[in-house]
Amino acid sequence: MSGKAAIVGSGVIGSGWAARFLLNGWDVAVFDPDPDAQRKTAEVLDNARRALPALYNKSLPPEGTLSFHTDLGEALSGASWVQESGPEQLAVKHAIHRDLSRLAPADAVIASSTSGFTPSALASEGARVIAAHPFNPVYLLPLVELVGDGPTCARAAEHLRSVGMFPLIVRKEIDAHVADRLLEAVWREALWLVRDGICTTEELDEAIRMGFGLRWAQMGLFETYRIAGGEAGMRHFLAQFGPALKWPWTRLTDVPELDDALVGLISEQSDAQSGHLSIRALERQRDDNLVAILRALRRSNSGAGKVIATHEATFPEPSPATPPVTVRRQIPQTWADYNGHMNEAAYLGAASEASDRFMALIGCDEAYIAQGGSYFTLESHVQYLAELRVGELITITTQLLSGKGKTLHLFHRLNGPDGETAATIETLLVHVDLRTRRSAPPSERVAALIAETAMAHAALPAPAAAGRGIAVRTSSAGAG
Amino acid sequence: MSGKAAIVGSGVIGSGWAARFLLNGWDVAVFDPDPDAQRKTAEVLDNARRALPALYNKSLPPEGTLSFHTDLGEALSGASWVQESGPEQLAVKHAIHRDLSRLAPADAVIASSTSGFTPSALASEGARVIAAHPFNPVYLLPLVELVGDGPTCARAAEHLRSVGMFPLIVRKEIDAHVADRLLEAVWREALWLVRDGICTTEELDEAIRMGFGLRWAQMGLFETYRIAGGEAGMRHFLAQFGPALKWPWTRLTDVPELDDALVGLISEQSDAQSGHLSIRALERQRDDNLVAILRALRRSNSGAGKVIATHEATFPEPSPATPPVTVRRQIPQTWADYNGHMNEAAYLGAASEASDRFMALIGCDEAYIAQGGSYFTLESHVQYLAELRVGELITITTQLLSGKGKTLHLFHRLNGPDGETAATIETLLVHVDLRTRRSAPPSERVAALIAETAMAHAALPAPAAAGRGIAVRTSSAGAG
Numbered sequence: 001m002s003g004k005a006a007i008v009g010s011g012v013i014g015s016g017w018a019a020r021f022l023l024n025g026w027d028v029a030v031f032d033p034d035p036d037a038q039r040k041t042a043e044v045l046d047n048a049r050r051a052l053p054a055l056y057n058k059s060l061p062p063e064g065t066l067s068f069h070t071d072l073g074e075a076l077s078g079a080s081w082v083q084e085s086g087p088e089q090l091a092v093k094h095a096i097h098r099d100l101s102r103l104a105p106a107d108a109v110i111a112s113s114t115s116g117f118t119p120s121a122l123a124s125e126g127a128r129v130i131a132a133h134p135f136n137p138v139y140l141l142p143l144v145e146l147v148g149d150g151p152t153c154a155r156a157a158e159h160l161r162s163v164g165m166f167p168l169i170v171r172k173e174i175d176a177h178v179a180d181r182l183l184e185a186v187w188r189e190a191l192w193l194v195r196d197g198i199c200t201t202e203e204l205d206e207a208i209r210m211g212f213g214l215r216w217a218q219m220g221l222f223e224t225y226r227i228a229g230g231e232a233g234m235r236h237f238l239a240q241f242g243p244a245l246k247w248p249w250t251r252l253t254d255v256p257e258l259d260d261a262l263v264g265l266i267s268e269q270s271d272a273q274s275g276h277l278s279i280r281a282l283e284r285q286r287d288d289n290l291v292a293i294l295r296a297l298r299r300s301n302s303g304a305g306k307v308i309a310t311h312e313a314t315f316p317e318p319s320p321a322t323p324p325v326t327v328r329r330q331i332p333q334t335w336a337d338y339n340g341h342m343n344e345a346a347y348l349g350a351a352s353e354a355s356d357r358f359m360a361l362i363g364c365d366e367a368y369i370a371q372g373g374s375y376f377t378l379e380s381h382v383q384y385l386a387e388l389r390v391g392e393l394i395t396i397t398t399q400l401l402s403g404k405g406k407t408l409h410l411f412h413r414l415n416g417p418d419g420e421t422a423a424t425i426e427t428l429l430v431h432v433d434l435r436t437r438r439s440a441p442p443s444e445r446v447a448a449l450i451a452e453t454a455m456a457h458a459a460l461p462a463p464a465a466a467g468r469g470i471a472v473r474t475s476s477a478g479a480g
Numbered sequence: 481m482s483g484k485a486a487i488v489g490s491g492v493i494g495s496g497w498a499a500r501f502l503l504n505g506w507d508v509a510v511f512d513p514d515p516d517a518q519r520k521t522a523e524v525l526d527n528a529r530r531a532l533p534a535l536y537n538k539s540l541p542p543e544g545t546l547s548f549h550t551d552l553g554e555a556l557s558g559a560s561w562v563q564e565s566g567p568e569q570l571a572v573k574h575a576i577h578r579d580l581s582r583l584a585p586a587d588a589v590i591a592s593s594t595s596g597f598t599p600s601a602l603a604s605e606g607a608r609v610i611a612a613h614p615f616n617p618v619y620l621l622p623l624v625e626l627v628g629d630g631p632t633c634a635r636a637a638e639h640l641r642s643v644g645m646f647p648l649i650v651r652k653e654i655d656a657h658v659a660d661r662l663l664e665a666v667w668r669e670a671l672w673l674v675r676d677g678i679c680t681t682e683e684l685d686e687a688i689r690m691g692f693g694l695r696w697a698q699m700g701l702f703e704t705y706r707i708a709g710g711e712a713g714m715r716h717f718l719a720q721f722g723p724a725l726k727w728p729w730t731r732l733t734d735v736p737e738l739d740d741a742l743v744g745l746i747s748e749q750s751d752a753q754s755g756h757l758s759i760r761a762l763e764r765q766r767d768d769n770l771v772a773i774l775r776a777l778r779r780s781n782s783g784a785g786k787v788i789a790t791h792e793a794t795f796p797e798p799s800p801a802t803p804p805v806t807v808r809r810q811i812p813q814t815w816a817d818y819n820g821h822m823n824e825a826a827y828l829g830a831a832s833e834a835s836d837r838f839m840a841l842i843g844c845d846e847a848y849i850a851q852g853g854s855y856f857t858l859e860s861h862v863q864y865l866a867e868l869r870v871g872e873l874i875t876i877t878t879q880l881l882s883g884k885g886k887t888l889h890l891f892h893r894l895n896g897p898d899g900e901t902a903a904t905i906e907t908l909l910v911h912v913d914l915r916t917r918r919s920a921p922p923s924e925r926v927a928a929l930i931a932e933t934a935m936a937h938a939a940l941p942a943p944a945a946a947g948r949g950i951a952v953r954t955s956s957a958g959a960g
Binding site (some may be wrong): 054142210264427 | 527592614620665670683688698746752768770777779808833857858884887952
């Protein structure tokens with residue numbers, strides 16, 4: 001499904017919509033009186049082109065055509081989706097929607113990005129409009145709250161799913177819909193906390209992203225609390241924490257009565273939502289997601305990911321040996337694949353860590369790399385000898401086969417939990433100058449450390465597997 | 481730094497503390513009158529052993545010794561950390577802390593997991609205690625709010641950092657500290673929304689985890705809103721959304737005055753927090769984190785990750801060709817390494833996707849695998865010919881070298897954005913029975929499709945690189 005989307009108002013939200021449609025193959029016509037609109041849209045598009053396709057393991061369809069218009073009728077002509085993202089002022093929205101309802105094709109969905117107004121308030125002067133409230137950045141976050149006429153919302157949901165979004169149909173009109181009511185409650189409480197000098201904006205942000213923010217990226221409020229209730233379930237949780245509603249735990253004190261009817265309603269809905277999974281299963285799901293998210297954040301050295309990386313830096317390295325132990329770690333759930341074992345690429349990921357550690361041992365460490373020298377891999381040959389499972393402890397030892405001139409020829413033995421060799425990885429690297437991206441000799445210190453290591457490793461037997469090519473043989477074991 | 485931690489009360493929170501200390505090499509002594517305490521703690525430990533070590537690329541130190549005690553003095557003997565996680569009832573906590581202050585070593589940190597009480601309230605009968613409020617699951621989430629005596633909190637922070645946590649020192653006492661005030665505000669608003677029939681618990685959870693929950697895993701409230709303010713900054717954002725405070729956007733209506741003093745305070749604190757980064761830089765950081773988190777969630781097919789996978793399943797496959805295009809995708813930021821290019825393991829990751837696609841083309845698809853047949857990799861040989869950068873479009877074509885009996889011998893050519901070959905990956909796979917995990921012949925249909933493909937590929941020239949082993953040569957190009 002693709003077509004033409006008319007984007008009316010191209011601020012951060014409108015441009016995000018433009019990007020979402022355009023990158024999913026729709027033609028996009030932008031109408032915005034701001035003379036700077038093209039530049040601002042281009043900046044958001046830059047961000048979107050960098051981020052949205054990166055979510056997928058397949059390329060997105062070819063981009064549609066982007067056009068800018070000063071004539072509203074022209075922008076709307078032939079559009080099957082019209083998205084208004086104007087200022088959050090009712091009079092302004094009324095004026096815009098008068099024109100949109102008049103000029104848009106009769107079968108077009110006309111939607112407003114309003115975060116606060118109900119569709120009834122927007123339509124009070126006869127316009128046909130639903131609320132389609134997205135979240136910034138619109139090109140990445142899936143949520144869109146849909147409020148208004150049922151059949152139109154159902155049609156709108158199909159369109160939104162086809163551009164990778166998650167439409168949430170809100171069946172009852174209410175100011176600020178659902179998500180922004182929660183956000184507004186947090187916002188008001190946050191203002192009190194900063195105003196009263198309890199914490200700074202930075203401390204408050206840490207209180208979110210180091211704790212419950214991580215939970216909410218993968219489970220919401222009720223499913224998380226269902227787990228907290230443990231084996232005793234949601235009723236138990238409510239009974240336990242209900243009394244706090246009477247306490248001054250927030251400055252926001254107009255509190256609903258947690259009577260039997262409300263406890264029953266929540267328990268029933270929670271059962272319908274999550275009752276098909278045991279608490280143990282929910283815990284595992286939560287933990288697997290948290291591990292995946294935290295590992296993702298440690299890659300970007302951000303928030304909780306930075307805490308982990310900083311902590312890990314305090315771990316002692318294994319004592320030196322010949323050959324050295326270059327990796328000793330547990331297999332994370334993010335390394336498993338559909339065959340129920342460590343994925344073939346993860347073997348090379350572990351070997352890549354081993355090469356990094358070996359490089360550090362010969363003086364090619366972080367500081368050296370920052371100076372512009374590094375090693376790039378030219379070839380790798382993996383032999384998979386045994387399956388490995390999530391949670392198992394693996395170690396890698398690294399043997400230097402040769403290290404003359406610019407090249408470094410390594411042989412990694414990856415050992416499973418019982419010490420058996422589960423894979424061998426032979427790797428050829430070349431020293432490079434990171435400025436020219438071409439091969440170059442290593443520093444004298446690195447060359448000397450390589451020579452010293454080569455002396456020590458000269459006594460080790462040459463691995464039988466090294467130097468061999470792949471050949472089809474009769475085989476019985478499987479791994480990878 | 482390690483030592484002995486005494487865990488007083490071993491429910492979900494107490495057991496989480498026990499796991500956090502134990503897996504970081506501390507000895508842990510548990511005191512809990514519940515006869516079921518050992519079983520419950522063991523269950524939490526099971527979860528923790530599966531999850532916490534998976535965060536790290538190095539193995540954690542050897543676990544400490546775990547013991548259970550019915551004598552409080554014995555549990556406390558020699559402890560440098562005492563963590564009370566009893567019921568959230570002030571009288572109960574008073575009774576416990578009377579004993580803890582009397583029996584614990586004089587230099588031990590005595591901390592309460594209380595989510596609501598101030599240390600002053602806990603200490604009102606003379607106990608020495610600080611609040612150290614963690615978040616479930618304690619073994620994974622880094623946040624601990626520390627409240628109370630300054631020097632004790634500073635000492636506690638050191639201990640907590642040494643077990644990988646993020647201590648947030650809250651300088652002013654307040655009921656429910658910081659994070660739980662925000663949570664309580666959301667909770668109260670959520671109760672209203674469910675009670676008033678606006679949404680179900682499930683819909684509310686989706687409204688969180690499909691939208692702002694993803695933002696909060698990596699940035700908090702204020703930094704996110706700073707970006708929303710755009711180039712005009714935090715003051716602009718506050719001016720724009722300030723008026724909503726007067727509107728009935730939540731049922732929680734005791735709202736602070738957003739006067740010049742508060743606007744100034746927030747703007748200054750936000751500048752101190754994030755002012756060293758431009759809005760563009762913050763946007764990139766946010767987007768890179770969101771991409772990483774969303775890709776993490778698509779692995780677990782959870783929440784927003786499931787939306788992406790479902791969307792991707794609607795993308796058309798490339799039209800059949802000889803050899804077939806088995807991968808066409810953009811390089812995500814999660815595949816880059818410190819050398820500023822696609823990491824060596826990611827080449828094999830892409831080739832692994834290509835093998836999966838080739839398998840599907842010969843009938844070894846998801847349904848077939850669910851029946852118990854699959855291919856495992858025996859060997860892979862990667863030759864890196866050119867560097868690749870984040871955002872570049874890559875394609876892989878896959879040539880069948882041979883496919884007789886149980887083995888499948890493939891040759892992947894990975895092409896960069898200009899069509900040049902950036903890597904070749906030669907792979908040998910073996911068909912297996914997933915129940916026995918041993919090699920077994922493929923189904924007749926798969927064998928027939930392989931034979932058909934082999935016929936079509938017979939006309940293709942044999943790749944020069946196939947079958948070769950790694951040999952040290954004089955080289956000038958670098959990649960991987």
